[in-house]
Amino acid sequence: xxxxxxxxxxxxxxxxxxxxxxxxxxxxxxxxxxxxxxxxxxxxxxxxxxxxxxxxxxxxxxxxxxxxxxxxxxxxxxxxxxxxx
Numbered sequence: 284x285x286x287x288x289x290x291x292x293x294x295x296x297x298x299x300x301x302x303x304x305x306x307x308x309x310x311x312x313x314x315x316x317x318x319x320x321x322x323x324x325x326x327x328x329x330x331x332x333x334x335x336x337x338x339x340x341x342x343x344x345x346x347x348x349x350x351x352x353x354x355x356x357x358x359x360x361x362x363x364x365x366x367x368x
Contacts, residue, residue: 293362
């Protein structure tokens with residue numbers, strides 16, 4: 284599946300087998316929610332942001348002790364695919 288983000292959007296695509304949780308900061312004058320959003324496997328979420336931001340992604344796995352966290356620098360027009368290892 285291919286998705287696009289506009290000049291004022293940042294996207295996170297869940298390309299894993301499990302639900303992920305993601306949040307994107309709203310710094311540099313951007314506004315909008317900064318809470319974590321659950322994204323089901325195979326789905327995506329778009330955030331309205333006009334400046335580079337930081338994304339935090341929590342990945343789940345079948346083994347609870349194998350959950351992982353990722354931190355990404357993200358920019359508008361970008362869609363970031365979160366994959367299984």
